[in-house]
Amino acid sequence: MKAWDAIVIGGGHNGLVNACYLQRAGLDVLVVEKNDWVGGAATSRELTPGFLYSNCSYVCSLFRPEIMRDLELPRFGLQVISYEGGAVFTRDGDYLANYRDHDVHRREFARFSRRDAEAYDRYARDVTRQCRFIQPLLMRTAPDPTSLKPRDLGELLYLGKKFAGLSAEEMALTLRFWTMSISDFLDEYFETDVIKANFALSGIIGTALGPMSPGTAYVLLHHYMGEVDGSVGAWGYARGGMGAVTKALAASFKASGGTIRTGAEVDHVLVSRGKAKGVVLAGGEEIYGKLVVSNADVKRTFLKLVEEKELPDIFLRRVKNFKIRGSSGKVNIALDSLPEFPALPKDSPVYRGDMHFTDSMERMERAYDDWKAGRWSADPFLDMVIPTTLDPTMAPSGKHFMSCFVQYAPPKVNGRDWTDADRDGFAESVIAQIAEYSPGFRDRIVHMEVRTPREIEAEVGLTEGNIFQGELTFDQLLFNRPVPGYAQYRSPVGGLYMCGSSTHPGGGVMGAPGRNSAAEILRDLAKSTSHMSPAHDVI
Amino acid sequence: MAQATRKRPVAKTEDAAVSARIDAQSHFRTLRLGTPFQPRLDALAKTQDWYNWAGYRAPHSLWDEELEYFAIRSQAALFDISPMTKYRIEGPDAEAFLDRVTLRDVTRLRPGRVHYTAWCDDEGFVLDDGTLFRLSPTRFRLCSQERHLPWLLDSAIGFDVTVDEETEAVAGLALQGPTSFAVLRDAGFAGVEKLKVFDLMDFPHDDATVTISRTGFTGDLGYELFVSADKALSLWDRLMTAGELRGIRAIGYTALNRARLEAGLIVANADFTTAEHAIRADRLRRPDEIGLGFMIDPQKAHFNGRRAIFEARAKRKLRHVLVGLEIEGNIPAEHAIVYHKKSQEVGLVSAAMWSPMAKRNIAIASLVRPYGDTVVEDLWVEIYAMRELQYQKLMKRAKVVARPFIKLDRRTANPPADF
Numbered sequence: 012m013k014a015w016d017a018i019v020i021g022g023g024h025n026g027l028v029n030a031c032y033l034q035r036a037g038l039d040v041l042v043v044e045k046n047d048w049v050g051g052a053a054t055s056r057e058l059t060p061g062f063l064y065s066n067c068s069y070v071c072s073l074f075r076p077e078i079m080r081d082l083e084l085p086r087f088g089l090q091v092i093s094y095e096g097g098a099v100f101t102r103d104g105d106y107l108a109n110y111r112d113h114d115v116h117r118r119e120f121a122r123f124s125r126r127d128a129e130a131y132d133r134y135a136r137d138v139t140r141q142c143r144f145i146q147p148l149l150m151r152t153a154p155d156p157t158s159l160k161p162r163d164l165g166e167l168l169y170l171g172k173k174f175a176g177l178s179a180e181e182m183a184l185t186l187r188f189w190t191m192s193i194s195d196f197l198d199e200y201f202e203t204d205v206i207k208a209n210f211a212l213s214g215i216i217g218t219a220l221g222p223m224s225p226g227t228a229y230v231l232l233h234h235y236m237g238e239v240d241g242s243v244g245a246w247g248y249a250r251g252g253m254g255a256v257t258k259a260l261a262a263s264f265k266a267s268g269g270t271i272r273t274g275a276e277v278d279h280v281l282v283s284r285g286k287a288k289g290v291v292l293a294g295g296e297e298i299y300g301k302l303v304v305s306n307a308d309v310k311r312t313f314l315k316l317v318e319e320k321e322l323p324d325i326f327l328r329r330v331k332n333f334k335i336r337g338s339s340g341k342v343n344i345a346l347d348s349l350p351e352f353p354a355l356p357k358d359s360p361v362y363r364g365d366m367h368f369t370d371s372m373e374r375m376e377r378a379y380d381d382w383k384a385g386r387w388s389a390d391p392f393l394d395m396v397i398p399t400t401l402d403p404t405m406a407p408s409g410k411h412f413m414s415c416f417v418q419y420a421p422p423k424v425n426g427r428d429w430t431d432a433d434r435d436g437f438a439e440s441v442i443a444q445i446a447e448y449s450p451g452f453r454d455r456i457v458h459m460e461v462r463t464p465r466e467i468e469a470e471v472g473l474t475e476g477n478i479f480q481g482e483l484t485f486d487q488l489l490f491n492r493p494v495p496g497y498a499q500y501r502s503p504v505g506g507l508y509m510c511g512s513s514t515h516p517g518g519g520v521m522g523a524p525g526r527n528s529a530a531e532i533l534r535d536l537a538k539s540t541s542h543m544s545p546a547h548d549v550i
Numbered sequence: 551m552a553q554a555t556r557k558r559p560v561a562k563t564e565d566a567a568v569s570a571r572i573d574a575q576s577h578f579r580t581l582r583l584g585t586p587f588q589p590r591l592d593a594l595a596k597t598q599d600w601y602n603w604a605g606y607r608a609p610h611s612l613w614d615e616e617l618e619y620f621a622i623r624s625q626a627a628l629f630d631i632s633p634m635t636k637y638r639i640e641g642p643d644a645e646a647f648l649d650r651v652t653l654r655d656v657t658r659l660r661p662g663r664v665h666y667t668a669w670c671d672d673e674g675f676v677l678d679d680g681t682l683f684r685l686s687p688t689r690f691r692l693c694s695q696e697r698h699l700p701w702l703l704d705s706a707i708g709f710d711v712t713v714d715e716e717t718e719a720v721a722g723l724a725l726q727g728p729t730s731f732a733v734l735r736d737a738g739f740a741g742v743e744k745l746k747v748f749d750l751m752d753f754p755h756d757d758a759t760v761t762i763s764r765t766g767f768t769g770d771l772g773y774e775l776f777v778s779a780d781k782a783l784s785l786w787d788r789l790m791t792a793g794e795l796r797g798i799r800a801i802g803y804t805a806l807n808r809a810r811l812e813a814g815l816i817v818a819n820a821d822f823t824t825a826e827h828a829i830r831a832d833r834l835r836r837p838d839e840i841g842l843g844f845m846i847d848p849q850k851a852h853f854n855g856r857r858a859i860f861e862a863r864a865k866r867k868l869r870h871v872l873v874g875l876e877i878e879g880n881i882p883a884e885h886a887i888v889y890h891k892k893s894q895e896v897g898l899v900s901a902a903m904w905s906p907m908a909k910r911n912i913a914i915a916s917l918v919r920p921y922g923d924t925v926v927e928d929l930w931v932e933i934y935a936m937r938e939l940q941y942q943k944l945m946k947r948a949k950v951v952a953r954p955f956i957k958l959d960r961r962t963a964n965p966p967a968d969f
Contacts, residue, residue: 105571110578114605117697118577125715129699133826140829178831180673200700356575 015041018290018300020277020316021472023051026306027260028525029510031082034269036538041298042269043290045276045472049261051306052471052478053520055254059458062412063405064343065252066460067471067478069396069414072237072246073519074256075150077544078526082263089259091247092401093239097364099209100448106354107205108361124203134200140181141188142236143549144173149236149516149523150546152531153490153498189485193227194372204371211375212367215418216394217478217518219336221379222372226484233483233519248398252405256520282321286505302506304528307472308480309333309493309513323503329494334482337422337464337475338382342415342441345458349397349411350449363400368393368444382419385426387437392418393444417441422464422475429465437463479518480511489515500528508532582607585632586721586782594800601803606633609802618805622768623907625797626729628789629806631722631774635697639690641711648690650853651705652682653837653845659684664748664763668842670855674862675825675834677701678818679842681765683750695818696826705854721782725789726772729796731966734762734773737792743965756784767806769813771960811912812905814874814953816840821872821900821914836862839870873922874953875913877931878946880904883913886931892945896921899931907956926950
């Protein structure tokens with residue numbers, strides 16, 4: 012019976028990145044994916060004729076350019092289109108826009124507060140400084156602080172040196188940044204509610220925390236670390252939807268000789284004498300591999316795919332306690348025409364960017380209150396984009412695809428499972444909010460895909476539908492991600508590795524966990540990693 | 551405007567308020583604003599060579615940057631300074647407030663006077679430099695390169711003072727050059743001859759008031775004029791008409807930048823990085839590191855950054871020094887690396903030119919102490935001169951010299967000369 016050099020469980024972007032690097036190192040790699048398509052949470056599917064949805068993730072910025080280069084993704088069709096800014100609509104019929112041009116951005120803010128308009132520079136400087144500290148860590152394996160191995164000591168020293176390189180003021184800011192709430196952080200710079208709400212959005216996305224919860228400032232940073240072709244902090248649409256990312260990865264993988272099996276759900280990992288030997292599919296088929304890499308989140312991997320008896324108690328308890336709470340949903344909408352927002356000038360670039368309706372910190376926090384009470388938010392926070400304003404490939408001419416990321420949606424409704432009626436009620440809260448700002452919106456709807464945490468978990472496999480495979484709070488970052496002692500992509504089971512967003516440096520369509528994991532695997536196999544570009548210099 | 555007729559179902563505000571809001575929103579269509587003088591500049595802009603000055607469309611040159619420079623030095627040059635950031639600071643505590651915020655002693659700045667100053671954050675790092683105009687005992691105008699409203703407002707806590715940004719409301723012109731006084735006199739600004747360097751006075755203009763100060767950024771005889779934006783064009787026309795026979799010419803920034811370098815003046819975010827924009831911690835500079843140490847008065851009461859500045863002096867924590875260089879030859883050393891003994895890298899040139907007035911190759915450079923401070927011998931600059939797609943690499947001797955590089959008697963002569 013054939014034994015693959017490596018079997019990757021799950022064809023999400025990190026699984027595919029991992030598989031690509033392993034295959035290119037000369038390994039014979041098989042990716043097994045339970046769905047009939049690859050992509051995980053970076054996928055584009057045609058659910059109604061003529062319309063492609065970015066079903067889960069919907070914008071691109073974090074994907075590491077080094078990986079795009081190594082895996083030749085442009086050659087395999089990946090193109091990311093930068094978009095211009097966005098806006099928060101205010102309840103009095105106005106909006107606050109974000110523009111790419113620095114001076115236009117300032118003048119826009121000055122419509123609300125001249126002071127805050129001028130405070131933006133200091134805010135941008137401080138956030139940039141923090142990003143520059145974190146960014147080089149993304150593409151490095153986090154050190155094990157308890158290890159005395161030269162490599163761990165070296166990495167710790169690197170971390171320490173970077174930290175020591177900060178001024179006293181920056182060090183204080185770094186520690187505050189990693190621990191404080193986005194609300195408190197923004198209070199240090201801005202006084203206008205809508206301006207704070209505008210920035211706070213990035214601090215709560217994908218996180219089961221409110222803007223006033225400690226730890227949310229870092230989540231904001233996580234969203235600022237990306238770039239589109241060198242334009243740092245910029246966001247863009249993948250042409251053809253986010254599925255274009257994984258489509259290019261799959262093509263790259265196959266071109267280098269890799270094999271993908273779709274419609275192949277893994278029931279469990281074969282473990283013998285503490286070592287992974289392969290996987291068993293849901294139908295009972297056994298596939299053997301010299302090592303197994305799981306792209307699934309840490310809970311799914313170790314609580315569903317591996318028998319508990321194979322795992323140490325403390326590890327198991329920590330995995331069980333890993334915070335991966337469902338907090339968001341997604342509504343994808345096919346529209347027969349471009350919705351109008353009377354508050355927006357018709358030629359506004361905001362139509363091509365991200366739109367929001369939560370114009371105050373309190374509204375945002377109240378949306379979170381609903382989540383805590385076990386309900387979806389009556390007045391949800393939406394991150395809404397219409398990628399077809401820049402990408403003509405996703406809908407028939409003149410028609411549009413609208414993506415609405417929705418927060419908050421609890422993993423269970425009042426302690427019980429989601430029902431179809433709940434799902435419809437959740438969708439209605441979204442449509443009602445949009446319709447309030449866009450008259451006639453309902454009449455434009457051709458088709459909708461509504462995804463609560465129930466649907467996301469069932470289809471994509473993300474536990475509780477958590478988009479980051481675990482919250483990005485400081486207790487779950489760096490050498491504590493996913494659990495202390497296992498932050499280097501290895502697990503208590505020999506030959507079983509992790510490569511999903513549950514691992515360092517975390518979620519978002521970044522590819523870094525998949526890449527870093529491949530580097531560790533190749534190190535264990537004493538294989539060259541010369542085909543892996545090191546992180547670009549931050550100078 | 552088309553947008554004014556749009557239905558606004560969400561808003562139920564008054565039509566006037568809505569249309570004002572729509573006007574305010576529409577700024578996104580104009581990435582670079584025109585200044586109040588834009589119609590005049592547009593008419594003269596033969597080169598169409600614009601750059602972005604703080605969100606405004608400003609000319610690099612209008613017709614010929616070489617000749618524009620000579621307009622400063624031999625005629626009268628008119629330069630639009632409206633994009634400069636301007637704050638109106640007013641109130642019973644305005645003097646005390648500014649004394650606390652800025653480096654120089656504001657209690658010694660009399661009404662009707664201007665001084666060049668700078669201000670620092672609490673760590674003593676320079677936020678910006680600029681000019682402070684004392685318009686009355688309780689009213690000031692602070693002009694700067696960067697924007698500082700949050701800093702000024704936060705610093706104003708506890709003072710009976712108001713701080714308002716008035717960049718758009720106030721238009722500004724620099725009239726510089728040997729015939730500038732004669733132009734103003736001929737334009738009918740009676741009494742302008744009484745202005746000594748750094749004096750300011752109000753003059754009637756077009757049923758309003760223009761504030762004229764004998765200040766400038768050229769090291770030459772010159773004046774700056776501030777007027778409300780709606781009187782900008784009539785002021786421009788008044789000067790151009792009066793100056794016709796005195797060779798008055800509108801100029802762009804390239805010419806002004808040459809004049810300021812000859813005058814040895816520094817530009818924020820060109821010769822040093824301002825603290826609120828410095829991403830890299832080692833780019834921050836204290837006043838003593840950029841040649842502004844002269845502004846610091848040990849006798850003066852507390853001011854922002856005072857403790858850190860004196861501590862840095864006492865503990866010799868000042869790492870950099872900004873110097874004027876005179877470089878052999880005539881090839882400008884723009885952004886050249888400075889070496890000690892041709893081998894050790896000790897600094898960087900931030901601005902350089904062949905000076906037509908000094909007939910010397912001059913530069914402003916930031917060096918790492920002790921170079922430029924106690925060690926001033928054996929300094930060299932490596933010039934990479936691109937000539938037809940090849941670098942001509944030159945290693946030229948550099949001598950630390952005092953700034954300004956040129957000193958013109960006419961700048962300070964009283965009464966100003968009638969050229």
